[in-house]
Amino acid sequence: MxxxxxxxxxxxxxxxxxxxxxxxxxxxxxxxxxxxxxxxxxxxxxxxxxxxxxxxxxxxxxxxxxxxxxxxxxxxxxxxxxxxxxxxxxxxxxxxxxxxxxxxxxxxxxxxxxxxxxxxxxxxxxxxxxxxxxxxxxxxxxxxxxxxxxxxxxxxxxxxxxxxxxxxxxxxxxxxxxxxxxxxxxxxxxxxxxxxxxxxxxxxxxxxxxxxxxxxxxxxxxxxxxxxxxxxxxxxxxxxxxxxxxxxGTGDGQPEPVPPPLRIPMPRPGDVFTPAEELDYDEETGGPYGPVVVLAYDQRIGALGVRLGRPVPRPPNEVLTDARLATAVGPSEVLDGGPVSGVVLMIAELKRGARGIPGARRLSGALVALPLSADPELVAESVRRAWVFTGYLGWRPGQLEAELAQRALIPSPEPLTSWLDRQAE
Incomplete structure (x- = not known):
C-alpha cells in the first residue's frame, strides 16, 4: 500500500x-x-x-x-x-x-x-x-x-x-x-x-x-x-x-472554472506576431519571443517561423553552403532566426515582373520563402534583395493557435515588409 x-x-x-x-x-x-x-x-x-x-x-x-x-x-x-x-x-x-x-x-x-x-x-x-x-x-x-x-x-x-x-x-x-x-x-x-x-x-x-x-x-x-x-x-x-x-468528500478536484477556448483566426504564412503587452519583448533583456514571422503552416502538422530583429555579424557566404547562391543574393543581412540551430532559411523580395522561382512559398506581397535549392542564376535574375536566417522556431499542431488564444502572441499591425525594412536600417 x-x-x-x-x-x-x-x-x-x-x-x-x-x-x-x-x-x-x-x-x-x-x-x-x-x-x-x-x-x-x-x-x-x-x-x-x-x-x-x-x-x-x-x-x-x-x-x-x-x-x-x-x-x-x-x-x-x-x-x-x-x-x-x-x-x-x-x-x-x-x-x-x-x-x-x-x-x-x-x-x-x-x-x-x-x-x-x-x-x-x-x-x-x-x-x-x-x-x-x-x-x-x-x-x-x-x-x-x-x-x-x-x-x-x-x-x-x-x-x-x-x-x-x-x-x-x-x-x-x-x-x-x-x-x-x-x-x-x-x-x-x-x-x-x-x-x-x-x-x-x-x-x-x-x-x-x-x-x-x-x-x-x-x-x-x-x-x-x-x-x-x-x-x-x-x-x-x-x-x-x-x-x-x-x-x-468536499473537494471537486478541479481548479478554478475552466474558461471556454477562444476562437481565433488561423495563422497564415507571412503573418507577423509580437508579444502581448504583458510579455513585451526587450532587445536588451531578451524576452522569450520577440517578433516572429510564420513561414509555413499546416493545421495538422504545425508551424515553422523565424524571429525578426536579431542581426548577426556574418556575411551570407559564411552561412550559405552554396557559394553561387550566396553570390546571387548579394550583400544580404544575416539574422538569428531561432534557437534550433543548424538550419538556414531565407526570405526574398522578388523584382517586379520577375519569373517565379520553383519551390518558393509566397508570404506577403513580393516576399517569398526562398528554398536553398533554388537555381542561383534564376535567383540573381529574379530577387531584388534577401534575408538569411540561421535557426528557426517550431510549433507543434495547435501550439501557435493556443499562444494566440492566450494572447502570448498578438498579430502585428505592421506588414512583414515594414519589419524587414526596419531591421535593415
Missing part, C-alpha cells in the same frame, strides 16, 4: 526566479514558492519540517542552486523523498542543446557560463540515497522546438533521470509561463489547486500520476501547453500529499 515518505527523512528544494538582470521578470514565480512551501509543510497534507524545505529565491548564481542541491541530496535518508522544483526561465545552450536553468544574472548570449546546467541536478539526484525522487520543472524550454514540421521533441526525454519521476510543464519550446491576471504561473497554479483542494473520486494519496493526469486534463481544456511525465521503476506512483477531497 502506498504511503507518504517520512517527512523527517525528506528534503525539498524549491527554486524560483522572479527577477532577472537580462531576462524578462516573472513576478508570479514568487507566489509559486510561497504556496508550494506552505502546502508541503501543512500537517494535514504532508507535514514536512520547515527546516527540511529549502527555498531559493532569485538565485544570483548557478552555484547557489548547486549548493542547495548538494545539502539536500547529502542529508536525505533512504526512507525520505528528495524533491526539486524550479520555476523561471529555461534556456538552451546553442552549442550542446542542453537545458540550463536561468538565475538572476543569466545572459542568454552566455548560457553555458551564466545559467545552471540541468546536468547538475541530474548528478545530485543520481548520487542521492533517497528512496523516492521527484523533479518538477515549470519553465520555458526555449530552445527545443519541433524537428522540422513534425512531432515536438520531448523535454521529459531530455531531463529523464534514472530512478526519478520527472514532471515538466510543457513538451514544446515556448510556454505562456505566467498568464496575465493570474496569481501563479499557469502550470504550477494547476498543481497548487490539486494539491490544496484534492481530487474527488481520487486515491487517498495524490501520487505523481494522478497529479499529472488531472493537470493534463485541465491544461487541455484551457487550450494551454500539456505537461509531460517520465518515471522509471514505478516513480509515477510516488505520493506527494494526502488527497483532502478523498478524506473530507
Amino acid at each position: 502506498a504511503r507518504l515518505a517520512d517527512p523527517a527523512a525528506s528534503r525539498v528544494v524549491l527554486v524560483g526566479g522572479a527577477r532577472y538582470t537580462h531576462l524578462r521578470p516573472l513576478p508570479t514565480v514568487a507566489n509559486n514558492l510561497d504556496e508550494l512551501a506552505a502546502i508541503l509543510i501543512d500537517q494535514t497534507l504532508w507535514g514536512l519540517p520547515p527546516e527540511n524545505c529549502t527555498v531559493v529565491r532569485d538565485p544570483a548564481s548557478p552555484q547557489e542552486i548547486d549548493a542547495a542541491l548538494a545539502t539536500a541530496s547529502g542529508s536525505v535518508r533512504p526512507d525520505g523523498l528528495l524533491l526539486f522544483y524550479f520555476a523561471g526561465h529555461g534556456l538552451i545552450d546553442p552549442l550542446t542543446g542542453s537545458l540550463h536553468l536561468a538565475v538572476t544574472e543569466t545572459n542568454r548570449n552566455m548560457v553555458h557560463s551564466t545559467a545552471t546546467p540541468f546536468e547538475w541536478v541530474r548528478r545530485w539526484f543520481l548520487n542521492a540515497p533517497a528512496g523516492a525522487r521527484v523533479v518538477i520543472l515549470d519553465c520555458c524550454y526555449s530552445g527545443r522546438a519541433t524537428e522540422g514540421m513534425g512531432e515536438p521533441a520531448a523535454i521529459a526525454d531530455e531531463v529523464e533521470i534514472d530512478r526519478t519521476c520527472v514532471l515538466v510543464a510543457a513538451p514544446a519550446n515556448r510556454t505562456a509561463l505566467a498568464p496575465p491576471g493570474e496569481r501563479f504561473t499557469a502550470f504550477t497554479g494547476v498543481l497548487i489547486d490539486l494539491m490544496r483542494n484534492g481530487v474527488s473520486a481520487g486515491p487517498p494519496l495524490l501520487d505523481m500520476d494522478t497529479l499529472y493526469r488531472r493537470a493534463e486534463q485541465t491544461q487541455h481544456a484551457r487550450n494551454r501547453p500539456l505537461p509531460q511525465l517520465r518515471a522509471r521503476n514505478g516513480g509515477e506512483r510516488i505520493p506527494l500529499v494526502h488527497n483532502l477531497a478523498a478524506v473530507t
Whole structure:
C-alpha cells in the first residue's frame, strides 16, 4: 500500500526566479514558492519540517542552486523523498542543446557560463540515497522546438533521470509561463489547486500520476501547453500529499472554472506576431519571443517561423553552403532566426515582373520563402534583395493557435515588409 515518505527523512528544494538582470521578470514565480512551501509543510497534507524545505529565491548564481542541491541530496535518508522544483526561465545552450536553468544574472548570449546546467541536478539526484525522487520543472524550454514540421521533441526525454519521476510543464519550446491576471504561473497554479483542494473520486494519496493526469486534463481544456511525465521503476506512483477531497468528500478536484477556448483566426504564412503587452519583448533583456514571422503552416502538422530583429555579424557566404547562391543574393543581412540551430532559411523580395522561382512559398506581397535549392542564376535574375536566417522556431499542431488564444502572441499591425525594412536600417 502506498504511503507518504517520512517527512523527517525528506528534503525539498524549491527554486524560483522572479527577477532577472537580462531576462524578462516573472513576478508570479514568487507566489509559486510561497504556496508550494506552505502546502508541503501543512500537517494535514504532508507535514514536512520547515527546516527540511529549502527555498531559493532569485538565485544570483548557478552555484547557489548547486549548493542547495548538494545539502539536500547529502542529508536525505533512504526512507525520505528528495524533491526539486524550479520555476523561471529555461534556456538552451546553442552549442550542446542542453537545458540550463536561468538565475538572476543569466545572459542568454552566455548560457553555458551564466545559467545552471540541468546536468547538475541530474548528478545530485543520481548520487542521492533517497528512496523516492521527484523533479518538477515549470519553465520555458526555449530552445527545443519541433524537428522540422513534425512531432515536438520531448523535454521529459531530455531531463529523464534514472530512478526519478520527472514532471515538466510543457513538451514544446515556448510556454505562456505566467498568464496575465493570474496569481501563479499557469502550470504550477494547476498543481497548487490539486494539491490544496484534492481530487474527488481520487486515491487517498495524490501520487505523481494522478497529479499529472488531472493537470493534463485541465491544461487541455484551457487550450494551454500539456505537461509531460517520465518515471522509471514505478516513480509515477510516488505520493506527494494526502488527497483532502478523498478524506473530507468536499473537494471537486478541479481548479478554478475552466474558461471556454477562444476562437481565433488561423495563422497564415507571412503573418507577423509580437508579444502581448504583458510579455513585451526587450532587445536588451531578451524576452522569450520577440517578433516572429510564420513561414509555413499546416493545421495538422504545425508551424515553422523565424524571429525578426536579431542581426548577426556574418556575411551570407559564411552561412550559405552554396557559394553561387550566396553570390546571387548579394550583400544580404544575416539574422538569428531561432534557437534550433543548424538550419538556414531565407526570405526574398522578388523584382517586379520577375519569373517565379520553383519551390518558393509566397508570404506577403513580393516576399517569398526562398528554398536553398533554388537555381542561383534564376535567383540573381529574379530577387531584388534577401534575408538569411540561421535557426528557426517550431510549433507543434495547435501550439501557435493556443499562444494566440492566450494572447502570448498578438498579430502585428505592421506588414512583414515594414519589419524587414526596419531591421535593415
